[in-house]
Amino acid sequence: MDARAPHATAIAHGDLPRKFASRAALVQALRPLLLSPASGLSPIRGGRAAAERRLAAIDPGAYGRSRNALDGAVTRLSPYIRHGVLTLAEVRDAVFAWLETSGAPRAAAAKLIAELGWRDYWQRLWHQLGDGIWHDREPLKTGHPAPSYAAVLPADIQDGSTGLTCIDAFAAELIGSGWLHNHARLWLASYVVHWRRVRWQAGAQWFLQHLLDGDPASNALSWQWVASSFSTKPYIFNRANLERYGGQSLCARCPAARRGGPDAPGGCPFDADYEQLQQQLFPWATEAPPASAPAPQTPSPPPPAPEPSTASAFGLAVSAGPLAPTGTSRPNPDPPQRPVLWIHGEALGPANPALRAYPGRPALFVFDSAWLTGTTTSGPPPSLKRLGFLAECLVELPVTIRHGDPAAELLAFAQRHGADGIVTSAAVDPRLAAIQAQLAGALPLTVLPPEPFVVLEQAVDLGRFSRYWRRAEARVWAAAGRGRP
The missing domain is CATH 1.10.579.10 (DNA Cyclobutane Dipyrimidine Photolyase, subunit A, domain 3)
Known part of the structure; x- marks a missing residue:
């Protein structure tokens, strides 16, 4: 936030202000976008600067030893990973750098690397299943x-x-x-x-x-x-x-x-x-139900559960947040010379491939009105805390911020700038894929893949994480020169 900026005013239409005198001013600007009663912002701030401070503070060894405890050394990187403020590849490389500087054995960081693998695994499944x-x-x-x-x-x-x-x-x-x-x-x-x-x-x-x-x-x-x-x-x-x-x-x-x-x-x-x-x-x-009760769904019940493992069910102690597994590339025969860039919620950091490929080109982020009102298949309307976190990420990027129908706003933005195409980054969310299809029907669309967490040349069985990780783990470590695939 810029302490010198004038107090931002709430908006119903038009561009979202990019500078705010305080977080309270940000709340005032965002509140009209939400149907549900709005509270305050999260104590967790959005943006690359906050993400880098978190990343610099990680201790993979302590994470591996204490991650299951509520007061353990978890990274709290999940909000930044989820929105591409930090990519999985960046976090992976930071863990490898920690190993080099600390002189710790590979085993000291194995739990955190596996947690990043869970993140990649969930995204691959989403890419495969969609709304399923x-x-x-x-x-x-x-x-x-x-x-x-x-x-x-x-x-x-x-x-x-x-x-x-x-x-x-x-x-x-x-x-x-x-x-x-x-x-x-x-x-x-x-x-x-x-x-x-x-x-x-x-x-x-x-x-x-x-x-x-x-x-x-x-x-x-x-x-x-x-x-x-x-x-x-x-x-x-x-x-x-x-x-x-x-x-x-x-x-x-x-x-x-x-x-x-x-x-x-x-x-x-x-x-x-x-x-x-x-x-x-x-x-x-573990026993047959009474005759009057509904029949159970599974004829073969599991054995009694021992003390359950916490093994990353929410893919989360580092956390839960997306990054396209490998991305989808749709290069145009003639790459655009004057494109506008569509920035979406899966790539809100400087590693966004569209921002890297076309620095200085006009860029737009659109808060989807259907998402804000809970009328999409992607879930309920977000809380003010979620919206505020996204806004704090966005104001650090060279991007215009609007709200409305993403495809309509992007096409109008492209026309206003005389664009010959739209460039964006690959996404996993089916809602974003549907928007991509709308855009491609009106203008040449180029979708650039982000740097992957791990490259798997062949299809991998995603029925369980263990099957994926048997294929992926060695290749992840090979990228650090600490093992061979």
Whole structure:
């Protein structure tokens, strides 16, 4: 923000101001774009400068040792990765540089590199499935039929008023900051799906509304991992797990925890061992249901779950945020000489290939009015925190910022600048692909791929992360000269 700039005024039409006297002025400018009641901005600031400070502070060794703890050395890079302020390739190279300067063995950074791999994996799946990420990948392994799950998220979960201190604290942090530790996401998702019997899609939409790193692929597919529609068993947790990785302060101040376990009136629903919880939550997963009950979806139930692993379900402790896996290139026979550049929400950093290929050319970002009003397939309307984070990223780029119908605004922008084509960066989001198709029908369109995290010459099995990583891991390390594919 520019402290010398005049106080920005709110807008309904036209270009978004590029300088603001304060974050409060930014809120004033953005509030008219939202239908839902707007609160303040996240304490997490957007933009490349903030991202570089975070990147410089990473400690891959400490990350590997402590990432599962709520107070662990997680990177908090996810919002910047999700929006291409930092690319996966940049973060990968920063980890390799840390290894060189620290003299640490490769194993010290292996967990963080694998976490980046999760990010790449989710994006490849999204590229393959499109909006299919919102449908069950596999039958549930819970023993409960899909129609028995509620379609709407209960108000007490959204309001953080369940009476369970841990759940309410996680909900408050989600809404207040727009970020949650990966373990807190897992616990909150597990409570929503398994204890409250709510469809995972309802919870995923709630997360997507508030998370600064809200990426439909990593978010929806991670909820499926918890629900068991994209895993071998449902993910559950207990009080011991919560206290081990979250400390004892949440349980110490929880009235439910003081009343006893799930059998006590108003007691803690998590205060039991895994075998007890398995029987309580999924009784039909290990025995035949009563004759009057709906038949379970899966004839072969999973074995009782041991203490669940937190292995990157949300692809997240570094985090969750997109980068096109390999990109899609559509070179024109005659490259444009006077193009305008379309900057979208997957590439809001200096590594954007369109900005690199055509420095100084007019560039436009459009806040999609359909997204702002929640009328797209990409999820609910964003919170003010999400919108503010994007705006703080954008004001650091040489780009005009508008809102409306992206294709119409871009074509008008191109006409105004006498452009002979439009250049943009590859995207994974099907909504952005649909806009690309509209543009290509009116003007020559060039789509440039970003630098990939890893190059895989042949198709890879994406049925599970382990299958992808068996192919990808050696090639990632080969890029650092620390292994051969």
